[in-house]
Amino acid sequence: MKRFLNDENLEPPSEKKMKPLPTMTADDLREIFLDQVTDPIWKEFIEKESQKQYFSTLLTKLAARCQKGDRIRPPLKDVFRAFNVPNFDQIKVVIVGQDPYPGPHDANGLAFAVNKGQKAPGSMINIFKNIKRDYPGTWEPDTTLLSWANQGVFLLNTVLTVTERQPASHQGMGWETFTDNALKFLVSRKDKIVFLLMGNHAQKKKCIARHCVMSPHPSPLSQRYFVNTSPFLDVNKMLLSLNLERIDWTAKN
Numbered sequence: 001m002k003r004f005l006n007d008e009n010l011e012p013p014s015e016k017k018m019k020p021l022p023t024m025t026a027d028d029l030r031e032i033f034l035d036q037v038t039d040p041i042w043k044e045f046i047e048k049e050s051q052k053q054y055f056s057t058l059l060t061k062l063a064a065r066c067q068k069g070d071r072i073r074p075p076l077k078d079v080f081r082a083f084n085v086p087n088f089d090q091i092k093v094v095i096v097g098q099d100p101y102p103g104p105h106d107a108n109g110l111a112f113a114v115n116k117g118q119k120a121p122g123s124m125i126n127i128f129k130n131i132k133r134d135y136p137g138t139w140e141p142d143t144t145l146l147s148w149a150n151q152g153v154f155l156l157n158t159v160l161t162v163t164e165r166q167p168a169s170h171q172g173m174g175w176e177t178f179t180d181n182a183l184k185f186l187v188s189r190k191d192k193i194v195f196l197l198m199g200n201h202a203q204k205k206k207c208i209a210r211h212c213v214m215s216p217h218p219s220p221l222s223q224r225y226f227v228n229t230s231p232f233l234d235v236n237k238m239l240l241s242l243n244l245e246r247i248d249w250t251a252k253n
Contacts, residue, residue, distance in 0.1 A: 058174030081109025099159035113145035
């Protein structure tokens with residue numbers, strides 16, 4: 001059965017597990033992250049990964065940031081949000097991002113998405129311009145991207161955390177190994193998945209994907225290359241070729 005989530009019913013971990021950040025330990029973080037993953041397939045995978053040395057090192061580094069007083073984004077309750085919506089069995093599209101937005105209230109745990117009410121970043125504006133050209137009509141963009149996730153789009157950043165106002169500050173801590181392993185695990189269990197890889201960073205995952213659409217990155221820095229492409233239309237064409245239902249990129253949450 002499909003499980004639909006929105007901002008209001010995504011429950012955080014129990015308050016007793018949420019220690020003040022300056023006293024957070026690696027074991028606390030492991031418990032918080034495992035507590036928030038409810039999908040049974042992903043939970044079993046993450047439990048196994050969390051016992052590996054690289055993941056313990058990652059948690060130790062992240063705990064040290066917390067103890068130093070760094071504000072982690074997205075909030076800890078949302079770090080593994082992508083692993084809850086969509087369900088593992090529902091996934092048919094993967095969109096790979098880089099790392100969360102570093103703004104105080106922007107990141108919501110899904111790649112390219114922002115929290116409800118937050119201003120859309122330049123990349124998201126260009127994405128929706130592109131979609132509106134290929135799917136004309138009157139519709140309001142869902143900047144949380146939950147409407148995509150609820151249809152089976154796995155929105156995964158290769159790095160799941162960042163220090164507030166410090167872009168790319170958690171790169172090289174170990175998240176890249178974890179998310180690579182997650183994508184490999186996903187592909188090993190499901191044959192019919194279309195990867196949308198936008199930009200050079202995401203396209204490094206081409207070796208993992210069996211079916212993929214590639215395009216320039218939608219960032220304002222490369223929008224002149226992105227504007228004349230149709231990656232979301234191409235994803236739907238590939239889904240149809242795999243006898244899978246298309247994504248309604250214009251859907252509301």
